[in-house]
Amino acid sequence: MSAWAVTPEAEELVLPGSGTRSLAHVLPGVVAALGADLPGAADARRALALPAVERACVVLVDGLGHLNLAERGGHAPFLRSLLPGSEPLVTTFPSTTATALGTFGTGASPGATGMLGYTVRVPGTGALGNLVSWTDLPDAHAWQTEPTVLEQAVAAGLPVTSIGPARFAGSGLTNAVLRGPAYVAAESLDARVDATVRALRAPGLAYLYWGEVDKAGHHHGWGSWQWGEALGELDAALARLSRSLPRGTLLVVTADHGMVDVDPGRRRDLAGDPVLGAGVALTAGEPRALHLHLDPDADAAAVTERWRAELGEDAVVATRDDAVAGGWFGPVSDHVRPVVGDVVVAMTGAATVVDSRTQTPASIALVGVHGSLTAREMLVPLLVHA
Structure with missing residues (x-):
């Protein structure tokens, strides 16, 4: 049971480590459900109560906070159907993509990965490096030295496929925190769904990323009709994914952070x-x-x-x-x-x-932003469908 059996108010501050379940548990827990024996993975699986399976798909939706989804779930009937009985996970501080993906991808804290924000000061040079575009930074392997969960899973013999836009294949951020799996380039959400279904014709793990919900929130705010439309498009595609995956496939949907609209x-x-x-x-x-x-x-x-x-x-x-x-x-x-x-x-x-x-x-x-410690930014969904 997490600390958030009763979801806190949006303005409540949530420190990383609150409760017993966090974004760091997702990939280790899923690979343990698939039978891979990695350090700490069995504990992560128990924390998330995941069943043993032969196939699993993990979807990370950039910017889809638990409270954002709960408050605008009318746009997302499929995801809304998975909310009852689910409990949110706690993400990282800063509650931002590069930091959260670092912990999601490695199971380690930001204090270990060095993924400490959208931008960071590089010791030695004093440059302001960008962890998303990976500019003015050392080589990704030198900056982020923790092993990734996916590379360990591949080394243990688990087939893993990562699905995302072509520009992310071999990028600095990918090499830093999600290195290891075979990469399949697919641009549209429907193309990514199709690629995921193809990858899981055989047992293994597929990871799918989608960033358009976050993009809509940044430019228009998470309370906007544009955000609701982006959420609706995502929901329809994920409903199709759930129908198309082989019977018994574990589908896990989570996010890196939530979002607030600024004044x-x-x-x-x-x-x-x-x-x-x-x-x-x-x-x-x-x-x-x-x-x-x-x-x-x-x-x-x-x-x-x-x-x-x-x-x-x-x-x-x-x-x-x-x-x-x-x-x-x-x-x-x-x-x-x-x-x-x-x-x-x-x-x-x-x-x-x-x-x-x-x-x-x-x-x-930007209208919608994130990064801080409020519950709206720190709580992310864990939605499981099997």
Whole structure:
């Protein structure tokens, strides 16, 4: 039983590690259900109560938070039918794609993978690297050294197929956290469904990713008709997938994070703000979850107190030491610790802090965002159909 037998309010803060089930359990639990004996996989399977099977499909829907789905489930009759009796999983902090995929793909904490946000400061060079586009970063294998669940499953003899757009095959992010399986390129959702069905004619595991729900949320907000339309298209395709898979196939649908719609009136730009900008040399992360890397002579405790006083209830602000000790990133390896900001900021409500020195106008203007510790961002669905 998870800690969320009663789903919390959307604004409640949820720390990683809350409850007994998390996004880190999904792939290990599924490969254990398929009979692969990987470290910790049996415990993950028990935590998720997955049955033994010969075939399994894991679908990760970018941006489909548990509370977002529950509140707009009218657009998704198939997924809504799987909600009763299901309990959400807790994702990572930051609750963002690169970080969550790092933990999803490895079963390890962000503090071990180094996947600590949309952007990160690279120790040694000081560059602002982008973990999604994999720009200004070292080689993926050098940055993210934890073994992936899928490469371990393949090594154990389990047939695994990953299905997604051609541009993701061999990309930095794929090589960092989802390396190992055969990759089948398919662009449209229907094409991905068809490729998944073909892959599972024989026993094994198929992994399918879909990002259009997240895209609609970013540009229009998760409360928009466009988001509802994207959810409806997804739901119809997944209903077809469930009907087309061989009898007895385990279908698991989850997500990397949820989403909130922001209030432009509660947006602050650090670049033109003498109070928030003082002593901050570089801002990494994203507008809902910031890593503040400070000038050499700046005092982290003083910056933390100044940000707390300035932002009030719009943010939770901690020094690196306090955030690490508080488990925000799970266990943190020595080589990852410098990637964590001297000060770490988690926004609340509909507030954001941007930095126009490094962020584009288009990214600053996004309507739907994520990354912080609110339940709407941190809780993701675990929907199982067998």
